Amino acid sequence: MRCRKCPKRAVLGMPRHNTAFCGPCLTEFVRTQVQRAIKSQAMFAPEDQILVAVSGGKDSLTLWEILLKLGYRADALYVDLGISGYSERSREKVERFTRDVAESCGAKLTIHTVKEDAGAGIKELANLVKRPTCSTCGTIKRYQFNRVAWENKYDVMATGHNLDDEAARLLGNVLQWQEEYLQKQSPTLPASVAGFSKKVKPLYRMTEREIAAYAIVNRIDYLVEECPMAKGAKMLVYKDALNRLEAESPGTKQRFYWGFLEKQKKAAASSSIAMAHLDQTTLQPCDTCSQPTTAGTCSFCRMMARAKNPTR
Ligand code: AMP
Ligand code: FES
Ligand code: ZN
Secondary structure, eight states: OBOSSSSSBOSEEEGGGTEEEOHHHHHHHHHHHHHHHHHHTTOOOTTOEEEEEOOSSHHHHHHHHHHHHTTOEEEEEEEEOOOTTHHHHHHHHHHHHIIIIIGGGTOOEEEEEHHHHHSSOHHHHHHHHTSOHHHHHHHHHHHHHHHHHHHTTOSEEEOOOOHHHHHHHHHHHHHTTOHHHHHHOOSEEOOOSTTOOEEEOTTTTSOHHHHHHHHHHTTOOOOOSOOSSOOOHHHHHHHHHHHHHHHHSTTHHHHHHHHHHHHHHHHHHHOSOOHHHHHHHHOEEOTTTOOEESSSSOHHHHHHHHHHSTTO
16 A cells, blocks of 8 residues: 555555555644644644643643644643552653653643542542542543643643544433533633633544554554553443444544534524533532532532541
């Protein structure tokens, strides 16, 4: 198979675009797609300070690398969840990338260690509050991403969610008609109230497979293993179903998710109830930590209170 842009041998076929690329042309293609995502979804401007949440996996390290190569001012945040073995190995990948690539671009890494902050890793915390590990983990990560971005005055918080993640999440939301979640499923969520930072997903145009190929071509050393905790089993089922549809009909994931974004844009334009307005009216400062919440005490503070006093 030959590259469609130059005479070199292709390293990746992309049936959804009916094309194939060699390493350098793939690199150019992916960076162009990310730039297009940033512009078309009004994610951030060249002068903005970005905080990338990095897990040590391919998506987030690739995102950090691309933003730095495109000349953006992007620092990173790693949340050490205290999952024995897995957290040490993922932290090692993040620290190595910081040393080998990011620091020479003037970027820095912040590490938040859950054990130091909460006195226990997420597995023990989940046991204490009697909730599944993954949802405990989700609450902690969302809270810390927002807190660190807000307290350190970053303009925007970026995560490595890709097209596979977003299409699977959309499928789940549609199957259960989660209208409220559907409304908020967007690659750009504005900073609607004080304490709530803007959130973006610049890889939403790229599939998992394309990102993995980019990471290999560009020698990004990432952690291949997945988190050992039962990880949103339903999401894996949705991803698998979408992969089967994609194999039958290339471009399915893209049509599904991008089509949804188009419809969402049209609906927002014709509706008088903008999402920012909704947030402003429903969010208020948490009475314990002051971060925005729809309840009196935010879900993170409620969870921490339960962990300190599990019999309540
Ligand atoms: P996941 O929910 O594991 O699929 O991760 C989605 C995104 O969240 C990743 O692409 C990262 O941007 C971010 N992320 C996940 N885990 C961590 C972590 N431990 N520390 C910082 N960012 C993370
Ligand atoms: Fe959160 Fe595995 S990454 S439970
Ligand atoms: Zn709180």
